[in-house]
Structure formats: structure tokens, C-alpha cells
Amino acid sequence: MLTLQTRSCLNNLVSGNTSVSFDEKCYKLLSRVPRGKVTTYKELARAIGTKAYRAVGQAMNRNQKLISIPCHRVVKSNGEIGGYALGVDRKIELLVNEGIQVRLYKVSNFPQAFFRFD
DNA sequence: ATGACTGCGGCGT
DNA sequence: ACGCCGCAGTCAT
Numbered sequence: 816m817l818t819l820q821t822r823s824c825l826n827n828l829v830s831g832n833t834s835v836s837f838d839e840k841c842y843k844l845l846s847r848v849p850r851g852k853v854t855t856y857k858e859l860a861r862a863i864g865t866k867a868y869r870a871v872g873q874a875m876n877r878n879q880k881l882i883s884i885p886c887h888r889v890v891k892s893n894g895e896i897g898g899y900a901l902g903v904d905r906k907i908e909l910l911v912n913e914g915i916q917v918r919l920y921k922v923s924n925f926p927q928a929f930f931r932f933d
Numbered sequence: 934a935t936g937a938c939t940g941c942g943g944c945g946t
Numbered sequence: 947a948c949g950c951c952g953c954a955g956t957c958a959t
Contacts, residue, residue: 837954856941860953870954872940877956891941898940906940 837863838874844932848888851914852930853922857892862932876900888913894925 835843840863848854856871863871875886876898887909891897896917899906907917916923 860941865954866942866952867954868941869939869952870941870956873955874940876940886940889940893942896940900940903940 837865837867837870838877841871841874842878842884845884845886845889847932848885848930851928853888853890853910853915853925853928854930854932855890855892856897858930858932859889872898888930890922890925894922896920896922 841859844859844862845854856868859871860866860868871889875889878884878886878900881887881900887899887906889897896903896906896910903920907920910922911917915928922928
């Protein structure tokens with residue numbers, strides 16, 4: 816059963832479609848963030864050209880291709896961790912593993928770790 | 934078509 | 947610190 820709502824989403828998958836889905840834009844940009852760096856929902860939104868910060872988070876959550884797309888490198892703009900499909904603790908684990916310093920559910924070296932899309 | 938709820942932010946208080 | 951509202955997308959009604 817296809818709803819009106821899902822139709823626009825599917826339109827992005829069929830051939831001949833010129834527009835890139837919101838989600839794809841997020842993933843494409845995110846793939847630029849290197850190991851040991853983090854970006855924010857806001858920064859992603861800014862780079863895309865939207866103010867829909869929440870939609871960015873949803874895109875991350877829906878994806879689940881955690882290997883190819885490093886969703887764990889996206890945190891809140893105030894340095895707090897934010898959410899993760901597999902749980903925040905798992906997210907922190909991954910970040911620490913990459914050299915990000917996390918303390919009390921916050922990135923303590925946020926300014927240095929922050930990756931900007933210029 | 935409408936309303937509720939998001940891995941959020943900004944602004945006012 | 948708290949509450950409100952805006953934003954884009956998804957889901958249920």
C-alpha cells in the first residue's frame with residue numbers, strides 16, 4: 816500500500832529523477848567527515864541549505880547503514896552526544912575509539928574535533 | 934488532510 | 947534551566 820506521503824520518497828528512487836533526496840544529501844556530506852572528527856546536525860543542515868535540523872537526525876536514524884555512513888560522527892551543536900540508532904553508549908564507544916574525548920555525555924574537545932563544511 | 938512525534942536549535946524568560 | 951516555536955520527514959488517523 817502506497818500512501819501519498821511515501822510517494823515522494825519513492826520518486827527519488829526511480830530512474831529519471833533529477834532531485835536528490837534529503838537523506839542522500841545528508842549522507843553525501845557526512846561521508847566527508849574523517850575519522851577523529853565530528854560534525855553537527857546544524858552544520859549538516861547548513862551545508863544542505865535548510866533549517867530542518869530534526870530531519871537530519873531522522874535521516875541518520877532511518878539509514879542504519881552504519882558501516883558506510885558514520886552517523887556516530889554527528890553530534891549536537893553544543894557538544895552533547897545526541898542520539899544513535901544502536902544507543903548512545905554505543906555511539907560514545909565508537910567516538911572514543913576514534914580519538915574523540917567524551918565526558919559526561921559531551922564531547923570535551925569539541926572545538927578541535929569539529930569538522931566544518933567549507 | 935491533519936496532528937503527533939522525532940538522534941535539533943534559537944529565542945525569550 | 948525551562949518552555950515555545952520552526953523546520954522536514956514519517957506515521958497513524
